[in-house]
Amino acid sequence: MGLENKLVESLPEVLTVKLDAVVNWARKSSLWPATFGLACCAIEMMNTVSSRNDLSRFGAETFRASPRQADVMIVSGRVSRKMAPVLRRIYDQMPEPKWVISMGACATSGGVFDNYAIVQGVDKVVPVDVYVPGCPPRPEMLVHAITMLQDKIMKESMRDRQDTYEAESRVSVVPGTLPVTEGTALERETEIEVAQKQVPRPYTVPSRHERRRSS
Amino acid sequence: MADTAAVHQFVDKLKASNPAWVDEVIDSLGEVSIVVSRESIVDVCRTLKEDHNFDLLADLCGADRGPEEDPRFVVNYHLFSTKHFNRLRVKVRVSEDDAKIHTVSHIWRTADWHERETYDLFGVVFENHPDLRRILLPSDFDGHALRKDYPLRGYEPYSMN
Numbered sequence: 001m002g003l004e005n006k007l008v009e010s011l012p013e014v015l016t017v018k019l020d021a022v023v024n025w026a027r028k029s030s031l032w033p034a035t036f037g038l039a040c041c042a043i044e045m046m047n048t049v050s051s052r053n054d055l056s057r058f059g060a061e062t063f064r065a066s067p068r069q070a071d072v073m074i075v076s077g078r079v080s081r082k083m084a085p086v087l088r089r090i091y092d093q094m095p096e097p098k099w100v101i102s103m104g105a106c107a108t109s110g111g112v113f114d115n116y117a118i119v120q121g122v123d124k125v126v127p128v129d130v131y132v133p134g135c136p137p138r139p140e141m142l143v144h145a146i147t148m149l150q151d152k153i154m155k156e157s158m159r160d161r162q163d164t165y166e167a168e169s170r171v172s173v174v175p176g177t178l179p180v181t182e183g184t185a186l187e188r189e190t191e192i193e194v195a196q197k198q199v200p201r202p203y204t205v206p207s208r209h210e211r212r213r214s215s
Numbered sequence: 216m217a218d219t220a221a222v223h224q225f226v227d228k229l230k231a232s233n234p235a236w237v238d239e240v241i242d243s244l245g246e247v248s249i250v251v252s253r254e255s256i257v258d259v260c261r262t263l264k265e266d267h268n269f270d271l272l273a274d275l276c277g278a279d280r281g282p283e284e285d286p287r288f289v290v291n292y293h294l295f296s297t298k299h300f301n302r303l304r305v306k307v308r309v310s311e312d313d314a315k316i317h318t319v320s321h322i323w324r325t326a327d328w329h330e331r332e333t334y335d336l337f338g339v340v341f342e343n344h345p346d347l348r349r350i351l352l353p354s355d356f357d358g359h360a361l362r363k364d365y366p367l368r369g370y371e372p373y374s375m376n
Binding site: 081114115117 | 352353360365366367368369
């Protein structure tokens with residue numbers, strides 16, 4: 001959004017206090033999750049939007065298949081190491097503001113799958129806002145997580161949430177490639193290829209959103 | 216117990232055509248397996264398919280008998296015939312130091328992905344394979360996951376622990 005950023009820059013103190021409340025209220029009242037079911041937790045996620053639990057009471061029932069139209073990524077299930085770069089790409093494709101809910105024991109910590117194939121916690125790949133315990137969590141717990149996320153959104157400032165217009169975040173998207181794991185032999189080969197052929201790097205750079213959190 | 220006499224006929228025919236092909240015949244639990252040397256596997260497979268109607272490669276898989284065993288790996292070919300409905304298993308033992316075997320993907324096209332899977336998980340190299348690369352694990356994976364000495368949590372930095 002262009003207007004709010006200019007308002008924040010020109011009138012940093014006076015205007016933003018009340019605008020924050022309005023914008024945050026609007027954002028929290030219509031959260032659009034991305035359709036991203038990974039494992040058995042996804043069945044509970046579908047149940048959450050069904051008639052019995054009815055997530056639309058909290059304004060978050062509009063699941064979108066395109067990450068471009070989504071605000072919340074509900075990581076519902078175990079993330080395999082092969083899925084991790086795909087998950088990261090989907091996260092990078094979501095526009096700001098965006099939030100992540102880690103649903104279930106597997107997404108949060110790897111769960112019972114303490115092995116080479118499963119990422120031991122999705123927070124190694126994307127920044128997580130709300131963790132939901134359970135194996136799988138009941139739909140009520142996911143509804144609770146959504147309401148907790150709404151409380152968190154109300155405490156945010158618009159200054160935290162700006163789209164990344166930097167050139168690097170645009171260069172990073174190369175069609176047909178997937179991110180490369182850091183520290184592997186393939187990354188070293190990729191670095192050589194980047195240096196020799198002057199091609200853009202296939203893996204994505206962290207967004208400003210993530211850098212803000214890690215610093 | 217199932218009667219394996221029909222399958223033994225094919226084994227006998229195979230022995231008759233070339234006695235050096237069949238090293239060992241195992242008849243266990245109603246299933247017949249033959250052990251074949253690595254050098255003759257392509258000829259055996261082609262004979263079984265073209266002369267004895269084993270037209271379906273139901274499965275091709277590897278097995279790790281443990282790092283202390285020699286030969287360490289076994290490559291299993293599970294054959295089936297849609298003409299006379301018999302099943303036959305062909306085993307080839309491969310040592311760890313020279314874990315190579317000739318591909319059969321030009322005989323059964325389905326062997327292409329099965330051999331990639333066996334290479335991916337056990338590290339057995341299939342020579343003259345049209346496209347031998349990993350199929351299940353990520354392309355930057357270190358090691359071969361179904362080997363007995365592969366650590367459960369993987370190697371760094373892949374394990375991300």
